[in-house]
Amino acid sequence: MKNVKYGYSPIIAIFPAVVIFFVFYVLISIANIALSFTDFKGTFMQEVNFVGFHNYRLALFSPVISRGVLNAIRITFIFSISVTLIQNFFATILAVLCNFKIRLRNFYRTVIFMPTILGTVVIGMSWRLILNPYSGPVNYVYNLFGYDSAILGDKNVALYYVIFVMIWANFGYAMVLYLSGLQSIPKELYESSEVEGAGNIAQFYYITLPLLRPIVTINILISIIGTLRSFDLIMVMTSGGPADATTTLGLFIFKNLNSSISQGFVSALSLIHFLIVGVVVFIAYYYLKKKETEL
């Protein structure tokens, strides 16, 4: 291990980072896999038994318990797919518009990017007030048009509002990434295409979109990973309710952290969650890479 030139110094330099990383990532991940096959109750004072795939069977195939888990998986996918698609669609268009030489573009960018730093609690709380069904401004406007809704309290629509707020909070980040991609496209391409008579729309299809491909890949992967895993904004806005209508898998795990079944069961859920994220990201990555090379 000792370095010829520097002795033990390099080892001392990496030591704190390695120790913290080993404990908080490696050890914990291994422990999670191991615990998912046991009936661990949160303490080693009680007997811990090896139960094989029991926790996984319970989570995915048992008649009662699996209902909540599968429902959470379904909601996770609806949430993740809608946010990823809508967010990237809007972010691309807005980035292109923001890239034109208009006077206010820096102002637009500043405003649209702002939620990225506001944090989930400020965002979630603000929208919870605004969407409040009793005296919230949104419902007040609905009432003026003779429409009444429980908004976040209505289990049929609550998820759509949460999706909207998630997009509101995150598409500025995506837009700025697209903008940086746009700015790396050589201007000569647009100039020469203009000489040949291409309009703005044609330029978008034949120059901008193909050259933006790598950024599209990055952005979509970031959105997928973020939406499949995060649950803090939903926790602030609805705590997963009403009637679990906005409980994604991440939130389901968080809320059942002290599950009466066992903590081993929760560990199994975490691993299922990880596998879902891993498989989806893997498929998306190879699909997007293939698309990139086709062009």
Add this chain to the structure above:
Amino acid sequence: MEIHRSRKILINMFMGLVSSVMLFPILIIVNISLKTRREFIQFPLSIANQINIENFAQAWDKGDMNLFYKNSFIYTIFTVIGIIVITAVASYPISRKHLKISGFLYKLFLSGLFLPTSLVPLMYLMRSLGFINTYHGYIIFAISAQIPVSTFIFCGFVKGVPRDLDDAALVDGCPYFSYIFKIMFPIMKPAIVTVAMLSAIGVWNDFIGPLLFLVDRSKRPLTTGLYSFFGQFFNDWTVLSAGILIVATPLIVFYLSVQRHIVSGITSGAVKG
């Protein structure tokens, strides 16, 4: 890109619409926070007819904002210092390949970006280390959460610093650590600023971590403090809005003052990856 005048107007209209959707929630909250309770109930959407700071005073007092501000500052400052010292020092031998396992370590740290959060063992670990409801416990947890991103940023930066400098210093007999602290750190300043900003925003806004590990009221930061404040005063809209603004204002001021750095800092990691 150049564009026709008529199209410019259309674009401005569309962007103006989007910007107002972005600003709308903040303006509504500001408006509510300035009203008296009575005015709000009678005219929820009207513009506040006078500037009334009573709500802010009440939110600050009842919400224990002094305490939560103090806690948030403690967590943020110590985590930022910790993460910079630990990962900047580690990134030097890693990106210079001073160890046989340097390449492996780099990939290992990066894998942390994708590893699942294993809440059960994490909870057990924090409890058995006595880290629950302590400043140092949460700070160590927060540092661990920032390791992958900051190693990534620092290593990327150090790779761009010419090696000639290292060799010259070695010939002069400069000790390893004084080289890192006295020569590398000043050179790494742009990367340090980026990491400081990213991790500060991350810790300041962290919600799930404090919700799990800082249960005790006296240890709560602003995020969970505000969250619990909501539970207590869920009918007192004008005070709640003031509470939200008390928490949001430093973030908005910080953002507007160093906006360019934040935007480029937050996006730099993603694009290089």
